[in-house]
Amino acid sequence: MRVIAGKWRGKKLETPAGNDIRPTSDRARGAIFNVLTHGKPAATGFLLKNATVLDAFAGTGAMGLEALSRGAKHASFMENANKSIEVLRANIDTCGAQHESDIQRADAANPPTAGRACSLILMDPPYGKELLGPSMEALSVAGWMAAGAICCAELGKGEVFDPLRGFEILDDRRYGAARIIILIWRP
Numbered sequence: 001m002r003v004i005a006g007k008w009r010g011k012k013l014e015t016p017a018g019n020d021i022r023p024t025s026d027r028a029r030g031a032i033f034n035v036l037t038h039g040k041p042a043a044t045g046f047l048l049k050n051a052t053v054l055d056a057f058a059g060t061g062a063m064g065l066e067a068l069s070r071g072a073k074h075a076s077f078m079e080n081a082n083k084s085i086e087v088l089r090a091n092i093d094t095c096g097a098q099h100e101s102d103i104q105r106a107d108a109a110n111p112p113t114a115g116r117a118c119s120l121i122l123m124d125p126p127y128g129k130e131l132l133g134p135s136m137e138a139l140s141v142a143g144w145m146a147a148g149a150i151c152c153a154e155l156g157k158g159e160v161f162d163p164l165r166g167f168e169i170l171d172d173r174r175y176g177a178a179r180i181i182i183l184i185w186r187p
Helices: 026-038 062-069 082-095 132-141
Strands: 052-056 074-079 100-104 118-123 144-158 167-175 178-185
Touching: 026 062, 026 144, 026 167, 026 178, 052 062, 052 132, 062 074, 062 082, 062 118, 062 144, 074 082, 118 132, 132 144
Parallel strands: 052 074, 052 118, 074 100, 118 144
Antiparallel strands: 144 178, 167 178
């Protein structure tokens, strides 16, 4: 796994052995960032350059690091698994992103109060556990989502998701075993 584009293009990122962490594939990650920067989110006025990002269920941190590499100004990585946090720290160090990122050791379904509202929320909860809706609601209540924030969520391709009040689906695509939903939050 590697950073696809931007200032850290080609940087190899660590992935842990086993199936506990399921990083977004390079292909899907590239497609997601293409949609974010050239698709419907961009048409709403979203800009990745200088964005503040929350990578919830961060795992390896590949999504948040990709955003930073492409011009986001700050990324908060929210993760609660010790094994994932070790890999996440190593990947932040590999990219030299210590000054433009922070790690929140927390559960996205029960997050701490935000220090800053984010304009891009990246979410990749474990498939089949129905964590997306409760986490989106909890993150919005805790102040992690700025008005007009773009929320990009990855689910299993067969999972059902009904948008919560205040969220509007901008895009819904499938990449292999993944379903990518991009929403805008309009509180």
